[in-house]
Amino acid sequence: MATGESRTDLARMMSENENTILRAWVVAFGSADTRISAQEIESQARQLLQALARAAASGNLSDIRRPEYGDVRDLLSAFSRSRAIQGFSPTETATFVLSLKQALFDHVRKHRTEDAAADTWTLSLLIDQLGLFTVETFQRTREELIARQREEIEELSTPVVKLWEGIVALPLIGALDSGRTQVVMQNLLEAIVQTGAEIAILDITGVPTVDTLVAQHLLKTVSAARLMGADCIISGIRPQIAQTIVQLGVQLDVVSKATLADAFALALVRTNRAVVHIRPNGKAATAPQPGGLPVAAG
Amino acid sequence: MDTIPILKIGRALLVTIQVDMHDELAARLQDDLTNRIVECQARGVLIDISALEIVDSFIGRMLANIASVSRLLDADTVVVGMRPEVAITLVELGLGLPGVKTALNAERGLALIGGVSRHRDMDDAVDG
Numbered sequence: 001m002a003t004g005e006s007r008t009d010l011a012r013m014m015s016e017n018e019n020t021i022l023r024a025w026v027v028a029f030g031s032a033d034t035r036i037s038a039q040e041i042e043s044q045a046r047q048l049l050q051a052l053a054r055a056a057a058s059g060n061l062s063d064i065r066r067p068e069y070g071d072v073r074d075l076l077s078a079f080s081r082s083r084a085i086q087g088f089s090p091t092e093t094a095t096f097v098l099s100l101k102q103a104l105f106d107h108v109r110k111h112r113t114e115d116a117a118a119d120t121w122t123l124s125l126l127i128d129q130l131g132l133f134t135v136e137t138f139q140r141t142r143e144e145l146i147a148r149q150r151e152e153i154e155e156l157s158t159p160v161v162k163l164w165e166g167i168v169a170l171p172l173i174g175a176l177d178s179g180r181t182q183v184v185m186q187n188l189l190e191a192i193v194q195t196g197a198e199i200a201i202l203d204i205t206g207v208p209t210v211d212t213l214v215a216q217h218l219l220k221t222v223s224a225a226r227l228m229g230a231d232c233i234i235s236g237i238r239p240q241i242a243q244t245i246v247q248l249g250v251q252l253d254v255v256s257k258a259t260l261a262d263a264f265a266l267a268l269v270r271t272n273r274a275v276v277h278i279r280p281n282g283k284a285a286t287a288p289q290p291g292g293l294p295v296a297a298g
Numbered sequence: 299m300d301t302i303p304i305l306k307i308g309r310a311l312l313v314t315i316q317v318d319m320h321d322e323l324a325a326r327l328q329d330d331l332t333n334r335i336v337e338c339q340a341r342g343v344l345i346d347i348s349a350l351e352i353v354d355s356f357i358g359r360m361l362a363n364i365a366s367v368s369r370l371l372d373a374d375t376v377v378v379g380m381r382p383e384v385a386i387t388l389v390e391l392g393l394g395l396p397g398v399k400t401a402l403n404a405e406r407g408l409a410l411i412g413g414v415s416r417h418r419d420m421d422d423a424v425d426g
């Protein structure tokens with residue numbers, strides 16, 4: 001193991017031979033990527049090397065979680081984040097940090113003959129830690145990205161559409177799991193409060209499969225809406241799905257219609273409205289809906 | 299001991315629950331309500347729970363009980379003003395309050411009591 005003296009020596013070596021090490025580093029990295037310019041790589045490498053030399057001057061070359069490595073960590077985080085967002089792979093990102101090893105080892109071998117093995121070992125451990133930190137930050141950034149995108153997709157895929165005064169529709173798209181059902185339910189109930197809707201149409205045309213779990217989620221949404229005083233109609237049940245539901249023995253005790261149009265027609269009837277055909281002479285024809293209800297457009 | 303006031307509006311009774319319910323209060327409310335339904339020949343009972351942020355299985359059962367008792371006395375029970383988060387919690391608890399009518403607010407609830415027969419006819423017309 002290196003003594004305390006040789007550790008500060010290493011720090012001095014890094015700052016005194018900055019340019020030599022830097023050149024060796026950039027050569028070792030040897031990137032020919034078009035996403036990032038050579039100047040940018042060099043300036044990032046220089047900043048990192050300077051910060052590392054400053055941190056190493058404290059004599060601590062073994063633990064990068066200590067406060068003296070704050071600058072190094074910040075630089076690495078920023079670097080790793082920007083690479084993650086630009087779409088670099090973890091290998092490409094980590095190689096940048098790890099190729100510093102080669103540059104430093106060469107230098108140690110040439111100029112510090114007496115305890116080269118101990119120094120190499122110390123530096124190796126240090127750079128491994130830096131490499132791991134980079135990969136970890138990289139991965140965390142990607143995970144944040146994925147989480148954000150999932151949130152956005154959830155928001156996008158559960159819009160509540162007001163079809164008419166007192167009638168809202170919820171076109172469900174994509175697989176329904178318990179997490180999404182929660183979002184769907186919340187959105188629907190809030191929309192019911194806001195619009196004062198009496199009827200909510202759940203359209204499942206875009207739901208790829210309906211199994212017992214999805215059916216249960218749908219029924220939960222229906223009962224929650226009922227507790228808020230709104231009736232639900234389920235629409236968009238494809239023939240295949242209707243067969244699956246029956247085969248699974250799921251009891252869907254809800255009014256259901258084959259298409260959104262049918263559901264909307266029923267909703268209009270229930271709210272005492274009708275859609276009528278206008279004849280070319282401008283006169284309204286008799287209402288086509290059952291019961292011949294009067295026209296009362298919203 | 300506090301009581302929950304029961305207001306008479308036309309042929310409907312309005313109860314607003316604003317305080318935490320406990321056994322005794324619930325029993326007393328059921329007693330009072332039953333008596334008032336008979337006295338006033340009420341057609342319906344509106345229970346406003348818009349002030350409640352938490353509804354547990356106890357209140358859920360109380361509402362169901364009131365509904366059953368009112369039904370025997372030929373009055374409809376309508377629970378009004380439930381908050382979205384309360385509705386979600388109840389559904390997650392498996393308390394869908396079957397047999398209890400619901401409405402978004404007191405106004406709708408009153409209309410529901412007044413217009414029950416009309417709605418029934420309409421549904422028949424559609425299904426037939």
